[in-house]
Amino acid sequence: MERLDAAAVRAWAHASRSALAGSRDRIDAVNVFPVPDSDTGTNVLLTVTGGVAALEHLPVADQDARDVARQFARGAMRSARGNSGVIVSQYLTGFAQTLPEQADAFDVARCLGAAARAARGAMQDPQEGTILTLADSVARSATTAADAGADLATMLASVVADAHRALAGISAEHPVLRAAHVLDAGACALLVVLDALARVVGGGTVAGDALAWLPATPTDPWPVEPAGGAFEVMLLVGSADADLDAALQVAMAALGDSVAVVGGDGMWHVHVHTDHPASAIAAATIGRREQVLVRLVAGAHASSAHVDDGRCGVVVCTSSPELASWYASTGAVTLVRCPEAPISRDHLERAVTDTGAVRVAVLPGDSVADDELTALVASHPDAEVLDAGDELRVAVAALALAAAADAGPAHEALRRLRSVELADPVTPSSVRAAADELLRTASGPVESLTVLLRDAGPTLDDLAGYLAEHHEGVEPIVVGPTGRGPAVLIGLD
Structure with a gap:
């Protein structure tokens, strides 16, 4: 030729x-x-x-x-x-x-x-x-x-x-x-x-x-010690009017390492390892953000070493960038919906693949349209969409899946879940009273008390001590700040 x-x-x-x-x-x-x-x-x-x-x-x-x-x-x-x-x-x-x-x-x-x-x-x-x-x-x-x-x-x-x-x-x-x-x-x-x-x-x-020139057997295990950040953040950033390459490079370099910004002609793919995924997502607001994905650098990925290893992969969808690191820390591949673009089936398919698992539980929250979820399941029959239609249910299910080999414990946790919502103004005493109300109505052993906070603050400073004194063995799992939703949402599983 x-x-x-x-x-x-x-x-x-x-x-x-x-x-x-x-x-x-x-x-x-x-x-x-x-x-x-x-x-x-x-x-x-x-x-x-x-x-x-x-x-x-x-x-x-x-x-x-x-x-x-x-x-x-x-x-x-x-x-x-x-x-x-x-x-x-x-x-x-x-x-x-x-x-x-x-x-x-x-x-x-x-x-x-x-x-x-x-x-x-x-x-x-x-x-x-x-x-x-x-x-x-x-x-x-x-x-x-x-x-x-x-x-x-x-x-x-x-x-x-x-x-x-x-x-x-x-x-x-x-x-x-x-x-x-x-x-x-x-x-x-x-x-x-x-x-x-x-x-x-x-x-x-x-x-x-x-x-034949490539090695036929794995090297000895090499310790995974991410120096620039515990989380990998990847996203697409679009702009029809400006070249965002240099600005994105500088912004991401201030937040971590392994920074790469590629593309052009109106669309860039951004990659960074960072301890602050929410900051990286926010730094990309200079353009139209989509396909925002966060995962642990040291977590299980879609490599041949992890496929079909018996675990259940988890995809979490959220509209709260502030929660991306928390969800990723549970082992989930996390898709963050930004206001500029919805989460599509293509984004979901990418996240499912990136779990590296054959069986995958998808926690959609309120961030994905039903037709996109239907299309995903049609093309990935091993992807199971759980009944997790809000941030509290996503958090509870993610915790249950973190230590599970299948989606069974998450289904049970969601079936048992009861919750109470607190509006502003929230005080330590109102949080304690809400927790008391839920715990008094528990019909069996309490698995967990999950507390979703919209805003950062001292509201829960004494909750753990109060529960230790009045409800032995119950410790709160605090998630947030979410930046959205009710001031405080407490779930009992």
Whole structure:
């Protein structure tokens, strides 16, 4: 193949997905940086899969290579997972933005250079010895081969061969990877994608032996110690009138690390590890926010190491950004509805996938329309929507699911739940009286007393002591401030 055309770009997208599906276990196995959570291969696979899905909405006829590449990159950006997925999506974006209608070796070499620059520019703190260094090396190798007169297939084959030879040395440049004696997982994923491109252009297929260079067994466990923040926040931010890239980079860098902002043309995907998810969500109000997802960095993710491990995944939907960290701390993948956009079936499907579980309980609260939930269940029969239609019921169910292997305890907790609502003005004595009223009517052992607070304040300062003195064994679980709803809502399970 002398030129990269629309059909070849489509074939590349599909070949990349197939190759990543075959290699994700091995890439997950070497994932120790930036967080050793064994999901880089899966994250890049899900990212590229989103790009392939986007191509289904693009007519095959009358499309050139640039159109197909941009659609592929746009879908990958919207579906990007994790640090490496975000970087790969921006790499594809940089490649697509430089690609002409058809591309020869010189054109593709320029695209690979633009892709490397775009990926590096997406990171607030670019790290050497990683996927970014490999991307730079690939760009140099491509330019050298094209300048030497190589045709497209020969150039790409040479680039991939050079990248394989350079990978170990590049990874050894990073102190964490050098200490762990592993290749950079993100660089491995990018090399799989580039190898797929070279094979498509060269007329080959991605055979099993093409992945033999990747490790076949997991590395020894590496301690998960997130330095920049306990929570991963990902969201899309749109603006038709302004370039938000720099402002979002600066805002997120002030709140955590592993900051990546990718995209353009009116839509950006933001990624950050932070201890303050609500602040990160608020900092993105400079644009139209949607697909806001929060989860524990050290929690179970959609990696091959966690799928079908017997647990019940949990998706929580809330309109309270202030509660996102609390829900995520229970192990839930948390979707936050912002005023600018509703939670859609696509957002729910992404969250269900990101639990990494086969069976998933969905707690919709009052944040999701019924038709979106119906559509989710139709496409994901293993996703069960629980009767949790307000914030208190979501909180109670999330607590019950945190230590459960299935949704049974949550169903029981919701069935038993009784509540009392307090309006302003709220005083310590009115809270104690409301708790007394609920506890006096308890027909059996009290499982928990959950208290939802709208506002921060000293209202509950003495509640725990009062309950210890007058209701032995009952301790309140305080959730909030929620920033919405009644002043105080007390639930008895």
